[in-house]
Amino acid sequence: MYKKNQLLKICYAISLGSSYCAYAQTDTQQESGQINALEEVFITGGQERLRTLAGSGSFLDGETIAQFDSTDINDLISQVPGVYIRFEDGYGLRPNIGIRGATSDRSQKLTIMEDGILITPTPYSAPAAYYFPNVNRMEAVEVVKGPSAIKHGPHTIGGAVNLVTRPVKDERQGEFGITYGSDNFQKYRAFYGDSGEQWGYWVDALHYGADGFKELDNGADTGFERNDFNAKIRWRSKPDAEIQQQLVVKIGYADEDSDETYLGLTDSDFALTPNRRYAASQLDGFDSDHEQLHVLHSVDFNNDWSLFTRAYVQRFSRAWNRFDGFVSSGPGQAPIAAIDVLSRADAFPGLISLLRGDISSNGNRSLVVDVTNNDRDYGSRGISFNAQYDGDIAGIDHILEFGVRFHHDYIERNHTFRGYFVEDGVLVFDGVEDRQPKDLNEARTDALALFINDEFSIADLKVNIGVRYENIEGEFDDSLNNVQRERSQDVVTPGIGVHYQLSDNLGLLAGIYKGFSPAGPSSDDSVDPEEAVNYEYGLRYDNGTFTADVIGFFSDYSNLIGRCRASDSGCNDGDEFNGGEVEVSGVEVTSHYAISLGQTLSLPIDLTYTYTESAFQSSFQSSFSQWGVVNKGDRLPYLPENQLRLQVGIESANWSVTAVAKYIDELLEVPGQGALVEGQFTPSYTTYDLAADWQLTERFNVQLIAENIGDKQVIVARRPFGARPNQPRIVKAGVTYKF
Template sequence: MNNLAIGKKLSLVIAIQLALVSQVSAADKDSNTAADSDKTSVNDSYIEKMQIIGHDARLSKQTGSATLIDELELEQFKFDDINRVLYSVPGVNIREEDGYGLRPNIGFRGATPERSKKINIMEDGVLIGPAPYSAASAYYFPMTSKMTAIEVFKGPAAIKYGPNTVAGSLNMVTRAVPQSSEGLIDVSAGSDGFAKAHGYYGNTIDNFGFLIEGVHMRADGFKELDGGGDTGFEKNDIMAKLRYDLAGDSFDQVFELKLAYADETSDETYLGLTDDDFAANPNRRYVASQLDNMDWQHTQVQFNHFITGDNFDVTTRVYRNDFDRAWYKINGFKQFDNTYESLQEILANPDKNEDTRAFYNILTGSQDSVTEAQKLILGNNDRTYYSQGIQSDLNLQLELFGLEHQFATGVRFHQDQIERNHTTDVYLMQQANLVSDGSDTKASTTDREKTDAWSVYLQDTISISALDITAGVRGEFIDAHYQNRAPGEELNYLNKTTRIWLPSFSAFYTLSDNAGLLFGVHEGFLPTSPKQDPSIDVESSINYELGGRYNDGNFNLELIGFFNDISNLKEGCQFSSCGSDDDTEFNGGEVDILGLELTSGYSISLTDDIDLPMSLSYTYTQSEFKTSFESGFDMWGNVTAGDELPYLPENQLAVNLGLVSDQWDVNMIVRYIGEMKEASGEGVVLSGSTTEALTVVDMSASYNFNQYGLVYVKADNLFDTQEIVSRRPYGARPSKPQQFQVGYQYRF
């Protein structure tokens, strides 16, 4: 399909949207509503459109496992780590990394969690990853503390939120401009030098509203660097919103401008420990990581326009995100050939021979570098990203041929880019300190990947008595370009195109006001990056789900079984998984993923003033390669049919208990994550290795002094249980230890 044909299709979609809006507008010209009630209505509707999951009915008729974590729930534990928020969501699989959630690894329904690259990560309905098409790994992640809602959606509705339709979407909703004067001051301090300051103020005067919000967070870190030094982080996030409500005779409108800036400096490393050193002290850090540091800045501009009438609304978003990052970190030892082991091999077996023992001693600072091979290579992965685009979504309710239809259609033009300017330096270990050997900094990777992507979706829900049938399709039309920018390599470039249509079908049958059954099937898709050889195929699958819901307002239950029939699995090497910055991708052929998601909640009134809310979330997942093959991918190796996927626990469970009154509350969450394989097959360093099962208890309590504010205390990992959460890329890395925190909130 050529660009002209694509343009015609997209023009047709836009024309249909405009025509429908014009028809509805003309029909509504004679309607008159008071301006004040219009303003409230349009603002409420606009806020709803920033979200995926609605609040219209007690029994949700959405297909797929839709989970909304609202502001009230987020306030219960006051988590600042997205991982801890999502552990209670069924079907979510996570590989922890730094303990604070600085760079999450999140997957849905068995999709690899590596750098959250297989899910759509959105903020206020807009793709927020640094370069979602060109370099999907999410090295930037929005600050959880400023969110008022977190939404997870899996299943057929994934076609509305591409490009990745294999797993689902994560949408984070920032604070809306308030309708009246409103503000907050939230300060807290805790273990390991943790401190947070969070505040906002907003108001609406006549038709004009504004909001200013800022968050500062820091910690000294819980890891103990040999010889002393920083292992913590410092983050800042500032956001401003300007909104104007315009009520009219035919339709109402909202105009909103959002501006945001965020930065982080963190003394984080990829270097872990040997298993023996982990057993002795899981929070130890070798001196070889003393210079490791991540430094990034992120800016965002987003303009939203929302227009609504009696039976339609159109939301248009224009956005631009810029992200600059430099991660200076240990890469390995200087090598002239393949006779020396990688850092992963050294830490997996430091006593293999004299060379590995010497390398290990150098990492710990107990031995100085002597030979050229014993010099250390530190790399600066300096990258510049941008992501920009315009998208418009139309929702329309009307009656055709005696049936109720809910149309949803949208079109988006998106462009993103990554430029790599990676360099390396050579260091000696001298008296437990890294000292430059005096050689010049060398360029290692200098390239650019860029993507232009048009996408369009159309979805229609037809109501026939108790049955709601939804059929839809998504189109992705991707033009990708790779350019090697190193001197003398300018002719090394690649242009690729991808054209694909992704169908979807789902149904919901209402058994009663409180219960219903659901079924869905949709095609999963994951594009390859621009630099990958065309021989690497996109990921493709057919995904099924079947389940039911019950909700009577006090007790709710949702049980969904899913089956992902993957015809071609695609994975890639990042530094976080393989210790390599070449981002090479691999195909793994056919894979089956089978699972069950259960979530339930119930609230008991103990007295007139005290309630006991309870909730449970359980996920069971099985995976299986259907063919045998040999792979150069570190997480696969030599796979035999029947082998499981790595970093996918079979069982996950979260139980939440609370005691809640009008003035105080106490909450506890117990979560269990089963063991996970670190490599699927044989022949790679971590073959046969697994992470241990982990049970963690988090608690929080708060007391409201009314006009004097609210005091809260919280404990993450109350019983201080730590296990190895991963041995990638270089050695064993721990879960977060026990941490206490006390804070104060004042609302005005």
């Protein structure tokens, strides 16, 4: 009845993305003859398929996540070449991730997915990723770049990140873990699942938090707490059904309560106490909750055709109450932005003293702190269909895919503020109740995306060719300024990638594709979408014990978009700016070498290195504060020239020790070239991590983890407002019980 010798067909089809079908067979399915049309959701097809992928990609499996008990996506994804991080809070609560030159600012230029579903709160209307799934509950993390990236829009210039949750497995699974660490870090994780012939489920609960490593002047907490609850229910057809189907329903809820701020330090204060928090940030806090419902259905028609359907509804609300500057002292007097005060501390000595709580306002209306509540509600919903043909066409094996996705998202902003006097280091409400909101607007987008992709092989040559079409209809309504806008965008993005197996050990790859990132609905018609023609080329070597990938990339931007956020001065949240032509190029190197130390020990060595160059191709002056005055040839900010990660371990059957060294080059904070200017770059630095793991019994596992062993702290960014440190030395110990 069944093709492929009744093997398990694991068919993954992303929303308008790549479908990949692999064939495997488990003991249970060998006995029952059952076909399962969906299991784990991989956009790369899994670790093994990466060796012949017609494009570049990285796969971080569950063991990699567990190795350092990762809760910070920044640390985990630093193992991927061509990925750049701008650190902010030290815990990765709201990561800033960029790929191959695409800006890292709040990960807004990436397509971020959970199980192939767009998970950014509003990927079209306002793509800044203020919600990012907790990586500690994931089974795997994948990153795709190159021509494969066009399969996972809307943001296709840099690449896509997919976070994969656990599948519902055929056997009962249970797990409970506890971790304690520095600054009262606590993490609790509980998981349980079971499955019968047709029905299966799991429930997953995660809580983690810390008191924070920063020291607020009034002694209050600077930490956070996160909760995450998810459940998955799976139904599949009987083993002898003529047409095999599977239905998965996943629900999730997550919340966060953190005492987090945008306010950093002056460089001189950082040099004395890098972990200090000024008194002016004592009321700062971020509260959010996220709800999701995902429904996934797959069907194998048993005639080389399969169909995958995804439907989703998601809601995210957040309120960030935080220091935002200084209130205007009267009519005709402009408010003073925080970033201006921190970047020019010598020009505002009185306000800097007020931030510290060294002086009091004493009722002076020129010394009133602005605490703004950035209150936002987000929502998204959609449905996608992917049909795949896996068979012979004209004597050539093809995997042919057709996809369509209908998507809607919206954001509602209501930014209000209050004024506070500083009295003996304490913020006291100034009594003014009727201040006008800073922002009161709504943006919404309807998007239709179509996708066709064909992957075929001729002898040792694999070719992947595809084209994507998007129609994006956006609306913006600004109630404060009585501004309404409508914007329509249509784009066609083709791409082709090839992989040629030159020998048993050596493969060559090359590709070209058009990258795209849409302009937001709040932008006017003068702002063009972000577009680039992207190239990649390289080789893969694998002799069984040693693997190496060396891949070059070149992104030729016809236009770069700068997007204003609430933390930027001189522009409104959501405003967008043209950056014109930009070129970004570089080389990515990854290698793995496993050295045998006898029958019981091995020494794995892993290296990740990225070299990057960038240059604006024209001179201009922009009111976007992250650019300002740009000269032709200037490098892009927050794009290091060199970054390297070296990992060395020693492993036995029941224990392992792993050491990691990470180096990040200087980072420009404004466009520039030539000699570095003090205060306009962050220094290079190296940190060291160590993890030890003991499998005490079949059920008990113990971990000891130390991060930043040398306690090296430097300025890693001066955004949003002032100098910010990386996390200091952190030590954690954990135990996991599986049943």
